[in-house]
Amino acid sequence: MLKVILISVAFVLCLAVLGPVQAQHTVQISRIDFTLVAEDYATLHEYAPKIDRMVKDITKRWLDEPIPRGMRQTTVHIYHRSYNKAYCTKDLNIFIYSNGDHLEATLKHELTHALLHIRYPDLPRWTHEGVATSWDGPGNQARYAHILNWSRKSGTYPRLAEIMKGVRFNARNTTAYAASNNLVKFLLSRSDRYTLFLYSTGKCTLERAYGYSSTYALQQAWITWLNAPCVAMRPSG
Numbered sequence: 652m653l654k655v656i657l658i659s660v661a662f663v664l665c666l667a668v669l670g671p672v673q674a675q676h677t678v679q680i681s682r683i684d685f686t687l688v689a690e691d692y693a694t695l696h697e698y699a700p701k702i703d704r705m706v707k708d709i710t711k712r713w714l715d716e717p718i719p720r721g722m723r724q725t726t727v728h729i730y731h732r733s734y735n736k737a738y739c740t741k742d743l744n745i746f747i748y749s750n751g752d753h754l755e756a757t758l759k760h761e762l763t764h765a766l767l768h769i770r771y772p773d774l775p776r777w778t779h780e781g782v783a784t785s786w787d788g789p790g791n792q793a794r795y796a797h798i799l800n801w802s803r804k805s806g807t808y809p810r811l812a813e814i815m816k817g818v819r820f821n822a823r824n825t826t827a828y829a830a831s832n833n834l835v836k837f838l839l840s841r842s843d844r845y846t847l848f849l850y851s852t853g854k855c856t857l858e859r860a861y862g863y864s865s866t867y868a869l870q871q872a873w874i875t876w877l878n879a880p881c882v883a884m885r886p887s888g
């Protein structure tokens with residue numbers, strides 16, 4: 652009896668020192684290139700094949716060739732919650748907390764970050780987001796269009812020099828995402844995706860890639876293009 656009491660006391664003391672034990676039961680599926688972690692098997696079986704398909708889609712649209720198998724391992728965590736939050740770390744851990752709305756679009760956005768981290772380790776934030784947002788769902792695309800329409804009406808535009816330095820990105824700053832999304836579309840209307848990545852990773856100057864002598868010249872050309880509505884406001888996809 653004394654032994655039971657002592658063990659109980661020790662357990663309570665441990666809880667007091669370490670805090671409550673998190674009830675976190677996870678299951679996972681491991682493939683060569685990714686591990687999917689979730690809290691139930693239904694999520695694993697639903698999303699593992701979807702991840703395979705999404706990686707193929709992203710590769711076809713944005714990469715020059717598939718990343719060799721086994722090069723890097725990405726771990727995708729999907730947790731069903733009452734709120735939405737998602738991010739991808741540079742060491743290729745994707746965390747998605749989702750209430751179910753737009754989960755697939757969010758997953759594709761974050762997988763794009765992971766593949767870009769592998770293929771282009773030095774890619775700046777604006778290119779990352781400009782490319783990843785191309786997969787965003789209609790809700791986000793409408794938000795981006797609304798911001799740029801407001802710019803056209805008011806004549807006040809996001810400053811590309813600030814956005815390209817990456818100083819304005821955070822989850823609540825939709826303008827930085829809208830501008831990046833549209834800037835990537837604009838640059839792709841001027842040249843191909845290889846040029847976009849060459850320029851973005853500093854392997855080619857702005858002048859040589861696109862013929863603009865400065866970021867200011869780029870800003871002016873983007874504004875002119877943005878005011879040609881049928882081209883600039885075309886949704887991604």
Ligand SMILES: [Zn+2]
Pocket residue numbers: 760764779780783
């Ligand atoms: Zn992103």
